[in-house]
Amino acid sequence: MNITKIRSVCIIDDDPIFIYGTKRIMNEADFTDEILVYNDGQAAFDGLKAMAERGEELPSMIFLDINMPIMTGWEFLDEFIKIPNNNSENIIIYIISSSVDPRDIARIQQYKIVNNYILKPISIEDLHNILKSVGN
Numbered sequence: 001m002n003i004t005k006i007r008s009v010c011i012i013d014d015d016p017i018f019i020y021g022t023k024r025i026m027n028e029a030d031f032t033d034e035i036l037v038y039n040d041g042q043a044a045f046d047g048l049k050a051m052a053e054r055g056e057e058l059p060s061m062i063f064l065d066i067n068m069p070i071m072t073g074w075e076f077l078d079e080f081i082k083i084p085n086n087n088s089e090n091i092i093i094y095i096i097s098s099s100v101d102p103r104d105i106a107r108i109q110q111y112k113i114v115n116n117y118i119l120k121p122i123s124i125e126d127l128h129n130i131l132k133s134v135g136n
Helices: 016-028 043-052 073-080 102-108 125-136
Strands: 006-012 032-038 063-067 091-098 114-119
Touching: 006 016, 006 043, 006 125, 016 125, 032 043, 032 091, 043 063, 043 073, 063 073, 091 102, 102 114
Parallel strands: 006 032, 006 063, 063 091, 091 114
Antiparallel strands: none
16 A cells, blocks of 8 residues: 655644554554654644744644643644744644544634544544545
């Protein structure tokens, strides 16, 4: 199967078990060569903003948890869309959550930058589907 890999991925989540499992599945699926991890929205915002200010390309895909301490996924999105950078229109964001609250799902639609919503935990099938959709 000749599917393109994602150049670099950023996982923003406060659950170390989820992060560990997701990284393992990404390696198994040959999903990406580079995984950047932040444990809360504020750290992610600060780190990505610093990358943009240095003129570096931001990760091409972000997996973002909604419910985190310090800065929630929603607060991160509100701040992230204000970062001027050279590749923000090419960044694909997936909301990753264990929430099935219809209000969360409705709120996701308000963000043009958010591609989709994936229920935790991420499966290898989820990753293959993402690669297929990006490859088209």
